[in-house]
Amino acid sequence: MNFIYQTWPWYISGFVIGMIMLCLVYFGKTFGMSSNLRSLCAMTGVGKRVAFFDFNWKSQRWNLIVVLGAMVGGFIAVTYMSAPSNVAINPKTIQQLATLGIDAPNGKLLPNTLFGNQIFHSPKSIFLLVIGGFLIGFGSRYAGGCTSGHAISGLSNLQLPSLKAVIGFFIGGLIMVYFLFPLIF
């Protein structure tokens, strides 16, 4: 039973994620999470003004159900399956974070510095999260997929375009972490 509370190993997680992608392919669908953002936009009716959102979002309802399941899964895992020993990242990483003024995990999934509820009182923190979200939404649609659509689905189907997207993801991520983090924090 102890296993349930500990950090699950990468090989189990990776295998299950691969099987989830294959499961959706077997259901006649594709594994891609960022498409839901487009469906959510289309649900508001903006398709009348912007052609990109003029499609039958109801045909994507299955994917929104996947998202709903994922949200419930996140709730169950955090509420009933976590332990203070979780998120045991590299001590060197923790030291680096300390120099940026970011708190250590101590079992938490997210740093308080960025995701504690006090951030709602800080215009800078609100701005950072909204901008980060904007880049994710804009970038994933521009690239035609995110981690699930390109890194998992695309690479599994040996798609060169997806490799280009993943290279883009990493260049962006490294620029953020190495050059922009010291300026932001």
Place this chain on the structure above:
Amino acid sequence: MKGFKYFLVGLIFGIVLTKSEAVSWYRIYEMFQFQSFHMYGIIGVAVATGIVGIQIIKQKKVKDIEGLPIAILDKEKVAARYYIGGLFFGLGWALVGSCPGPIFILLGAGFLPLVLVLIGALVGTFCYGVLKDKLPH
């Protein structure tokens, strides 16, 4: 009940991503610092599992659940959109520490500040929709 299997797939996805900490901001930062194998292991095994599965599906011409042939579409063969779009995505991924799946998973887990990330992501998606024809692909 047709939708239940999708709910179940999502449920497992949410639990596994949370329990393996792929939804953790810390794990993403650690990955971009190359200070742990954990995230690379997850992505690597997922892709390896996927490659084997997709090859089996293609070679045995496996039919889907409704008995229809499975067609896996190739991605559009261009370059600019993948590098440029990918770059934008990567900047956001590293800053917020979550990609679209984890945004929803963490919201479900009750991390309220993720609402801000979701709003940003919807606005970003909307802006792409508006600017699409003016952007290089």
